Amino acid sequence: MPLAFKDRKHYYNRCQPDESLAPDDARNIDFDALPQEVRGASWAGALAAEIELSNTPVCLLVAGLPGSGKSTELRRLARRLASDESAGLLPIHLDAERLLDLTSRIDVADVVAAILHDAELAVLAAEGKDVAAMPADGYLQRFWRWLTTTDVELGKGNFTVAPGVSLAVELKTRPSLRQRVRSVVSNHLSQFLADARAELKRLDERAAAAGHGGLLVIFDSLEKLRGTTSAWYDVLDSAEIFFRTNVPNLELPVHVIFTVPTALLTRITRIRVLPMVKLHARDGSPHAPGIAAARELVTRRVPLEVLGEVLGPDAEARLRQMILWSGGYPRELVRLLQSAIRDASAGPLSDEQFQRLFSQLVSTFRVLVTRDVIPWLAQVAAQRFMTVENEQHRLDADRMLQNNAILYYANGEQWHDLHPAVYENPDVRAALDALREARAATT
Numbered sequence: 001m002p003l004a005f006k007d008r009k010h011y012y013n014r015c016q017p018d019e020s021l022a023p024d025d026a027r028n029i030d031f032d033a034l035p036q037e038v039r040g041a042s043w044a045g046a047l048a049a050e051i052e053l054s055n056t057p058v059c060l061l062v063a064g065l066p067g068s069g070k071s072t073e074l075r076r077l078a079r080r081l082a083s084d085e086s087a088g089l090l091p092i093h094l095d096a097e098r099l100l101d102l103t104s105r106i107d108v109a110d111v112v113a114a115i116l117h118d119a120e121l122a123v124l125a126a127e128g129k130d131v132a133a134m135p136a137d138g139y140l141q142r143f144w145r146w147l148t149t150t151d152v153e154l155g156k157g158n159f160t161v162a163p164g165v166s167l168a169v170e171l172k173t174r175p176s177l178r179q180r181v182r183s184v185v186s187n188h189l190s191q192f193l194a195d196a197r198a199e200l201k202r203l204d205e206r207a208a209a210a211g212h213g214g215l216l217v218i219f220d221s222l223e224k225l226r227g228t229t230s231a232w233y234d235v236l237d238s239a240e241i242f243f244r245t246n247v248p249n250l251e252l253p254v255h256v257i258f259t260v261p262t263a264l265l266t267r268i269t270r271i272r273v274l275p276m277v278k279l280h281a282r283d284g285s286p287h288a289p290g291i292a293a294a295r296e297l298v299t300r301r302v303p304l305e306v307l308g309e310v311l312g313p314d315a316e317a318r319l320r321q322m323i324l325w326s327g328g329y330p331r332e333l334v335r336l337l338q339s340a341i342r343d344a345s346a347g348p349l350s351d352e353q354f355q356r357l358f359s360q361l362v363s364t365f366r367v368l369v370t371r372d373v374i375p376w377l378a379q380v381a382a383q384r385f386m387t388v389e390n391e392q393h394r395l396d397a398d399r400m401l402q403n404n405a406i407l408y409y410a411n412g413e414q415w416h417d418l419h420p421a422v423y424e425n426p427d428v429r430a431a432l433d434a435l436r437e438a439r440a441a442t443t
Contacts, residue, residue: 002347003309014301015338017331020071023079027300028072029293031277036289040275040410044077047272051216051255052087059250060257061243063223063265064274065404067331070259073274074218077257081216088213089255092122096221096259101172105238106225108249109185110171110178112196113143115217115256116203117168123203126210139199140167146195151184193249201253215254223259226402236398240267263398266388275410277328282384282415294323297330298337310340312348325358327407327420336361362424368403369425372396377418378431380406382439386416
């Protein structure tokens with residue numbers, strides 16, 4: 001018997017792969033709290049310890065595939081650091097998609113102005129004041145007055161910002177204004193940063209006066225910097241410059257955590273990466289605790305008895321196969337589960353329907369993996385490590401990491417592997433077989 005439509009709809013929507021779960025959501029599983037490690041040592045716990053133990057503000061760069069649980073872990077981190085048992089900090093969670101144009105080059109003026117804007121709102125709320133009416137002497141208002149005094153053309157013509165309109169929104173949506181502001185700030189960068197740091201210091205002191213241990217800024221979704229097809233590398237290069245060259249500029253008088261694109265892992269060494277759930281060891285042997293954790297991730301969304309109505313009498317075996325297809329990537333597993341519920345309109349999936357779930361995933365990666373990158377992917381598969389020997393490898397790694405074709409694991413040792421769907425590419429398999437034969441001939 002097929003699931004009733006209302007039940008299919010209910011469970012389909014419990015499996016939204018793009019949904020970021022709150023730490024206390026019943027569907028969320030705290031992998032780091034499990035008895036055995038399945039994703040390396042405690043990721044959020046390690047970040048929290050750096051902040052709790054430091055006598056000076058820290059600036060941390062973190063990365064993880066979209067849907068790997070990074071935003072949930074950052075919320076978990078914020079909750080821990082906000083507790084009186086820890087640092088008692090006032091968390092400020094910024095969403096880059098709301099504040100920045102992620103299809104264009106990133107710049108220090110946009111990011112610092114956004115931080116100060118949201119920090120001021122958070123402090124006003126902590127003080128019990130009305131955040132709907134930003135005071136006339138708010139930071140962005142003062143920043144705009146400084147800009148128009150420094151460059152009088154900014155207050156005229158096409159650059160005018162109407163009263164009551166948020167400068168942060170204007171900088172995101174008006175490229176000509178954004179470029180003019182960036183130019184002014186670039187020519188007076190030292191003064192801009194000195195003023196910004198002084199303002200953050202005042203806000204930090206106000207947060208302390210309101211009963212908090214200070215400010216904690218988490219700038220999330222910066223990993224979604226992507227550019228257009230033609231400008232992809234231009235945007236990525238700007239992110240590299242921003243997070244590597246501008247690191248001294250990002251060391252602010254409060255704790256700050258930035259998410260960054262996974263493609264920067266080959267360019268910047270100090271990034272803390274959130275690993276996948278480990279389903280097998282580097283040598284290929286199964287890792288039962290990781291498989292059990294992934295199974296629980298599924299059953300917290302869809303009970304096993306309901307899965308039987310979707311996957312049929314072989315639900316356990318099929319569920320294990322879906323887990324292996326995901327490579328331990330939570331979003332991929334949830335996406336496969338949602339697709340299975342979608343296709344089970346007439347009852348449990350047939351063998352053909354079930355296999356099609358993975359075939360569709362394989363087809364997606366067939367388009368992504370171009371012939372020129374296959375030899376390098378074969379090296380990654382053979383070594384279980386992402387070796388970057390030249391600029392072409394770096395460009396290949398950028399694209400493969402950004403598109404989830406390469407997954408990262410950490411249990412005792414750190415290693416990489418191809419997404420299971422990439423292994424199904426015949427050209428990748430042939431290149432890997434040839435590489436292994438060549439190595440065997442030399443040993």
